[in-house]
Amino acid sequence: MSLKQKTLSGLIWTFIQQFSVQLISFCITIILARILLPKEFGLLAMLSVFVAVGNSLLEGGLTSSLIRSSGLSQEDYSTVFFFNLGGSVVIYLLVFMMAPYISAFYHQDILTLILRVYALDFILNAFFGVQNARLTKEMNFKIQMVIQIPSVFIGGLLGVGLALNGFGVWSLVWMNLLQSFISTLLHWMYSGWLPSPVFSKRCFKQHFHFGYKMTLTGLLDILYRNIYVLIIGRYFSITQLGFYSRADSVSQLPVSNISAVINKVTYPMFATIVNDDLQLKRVYKKLMQQVLFWNAPVLIFLAVVAEPLFRLLLTSKWLPAVPYFQILCMAGVIYPLHAYNLNILKVKGRSDLILKLEMIKKVLCVVGIFSVVSFGIYGLLYFQLGFNFLGYYINSIYSSKLINYPVREQISDIFPILVISFLSGIFCYALDHFYLQYLLADTLRIVIDGLCFSLIYLGSSSLSKLSAIHDFKQLILKP
DSSP, rough: OHHHHHHHHHHHHHHHHHHHHEEEHHHHHHHHHHHOEEEHHHHHHHHHHHHHHHHHHHTTTTTHHHOOOOOOOHHHHHHHHHHHHHHHHHHHHHHHHHHHHHHHTTTOTTTHHHHHHHHTHHHHHHHHHHHHHHHTTOHHHHHHHHHHHHHHHHHHHHHHHHHHHHHHHHHHEEEEEEEEHHHHHHHHHHOOOOHHHHHHHHHHHHHHHHHHHHHHHHHHHHHHHHHHHHHHHHHHOOOHHHHHHHHHHHHHHHHHHHEEEEEEHHOOOOOOOOOOHHHHHHHHHHHHHHHHHHHHHHHHHHHHHHHHHHHHHOOGGGGGGGHHHHHHHHHHHTTTHHHHHHHHHHTTTTTHHHHHHHHHHHHHHHHHHHHHHGOOOOHHHHHHHHHHHHHHHHHHHHHHHHHTTHHHHHHHHHHHHHHHHHHHHHHHHHHHHHHHGGGOOOOHEEEHHHHHHHHHHHHHHHHHHHHHHHHHHHHHHOO
């Protein structure tokens, strides 16, 4: 199978996997949001940063090293597996002891027990990290789909059942744990790999040399992505955090789906052409335009129909989250491009540069956040919007040099897509705000806005002869 065929197959299966899982997850979240209160989502959001940090630490970046390395043996995989497993137990014990202090930070005593139970997820995830890395390395996304869909579905059923019976925030905790448990079982059943009782210091040093830098980079990224949750949870109400958390998770649906589909395929694909800078640039350019072509209009459209969408899906109790959601949608327009710039550095083995860039961004971010926190939650949101565009520029500095793709050239290639997306959004917002909202029910507003936006966006893109449309047709139609 050629690289193009393998990539297309990977894209298709990852697309099916990602959107099937997210559709199920989204439906479950809608049901839970209708049953539970915003403050109960806020409680779990308070712990998200600590759970994410724990998962990043236990992996140690070693699975990323497995994906990018060639000529691996059973010894390599087993060494990483046992390191992950042992590390997960250590990290769980640390979190168990820190739980009371985390509760005191947020002034919420109930968080101690919740975190001690929720953190068991570390150990469950460690049991299938290597199996998942092997499937990704082999670009076997069909098996990953077979594993993820039942995990999310069965876990979601438990969460809804517990929520209906008054378990509150615990329904979210047990739902996540069951999803991880089923995922572990299915990885062991379908991945085709089992660990051997070996641990090689040589293999560990080899992968750790690359992995520890990726771990530090990952930690910085996690702290950055969750710093808003930390600040809102510490200085504002639980309900406001619940609104922010729900707005962020809904706005991340297109971002995480579109970017995850391509990012999951591009990292192992980039690794196969790492020594051909000309081809790397060509492939990167096409993927960047393709991602933005689909991501930007979806987010802008969601921002336009935010009010009827939230009222229809989540009920009126979630309407205070609408302005949060609209700002976060704008912030997410360019976010997927961050990852692709970093993937260039990853496949080039420059984890040192990734760490350097992440440190620069996070220092600027922290300084900026504490400068605007006095302006309230909207000060934080608008800062998040502006910093996303600055972060893209910072990420582009080194990757553009490595493949001779300057930032100015990158911006020139994506600028037409951004202009058409925003102009389409402005027209539809005016139509909805000044006319449709006074005449139609929420469902009809969303449908008519969607049809108008699609016609304007796709029509303008065709008339402008955007290369993203041509590339998409080529990818689908030609073998």
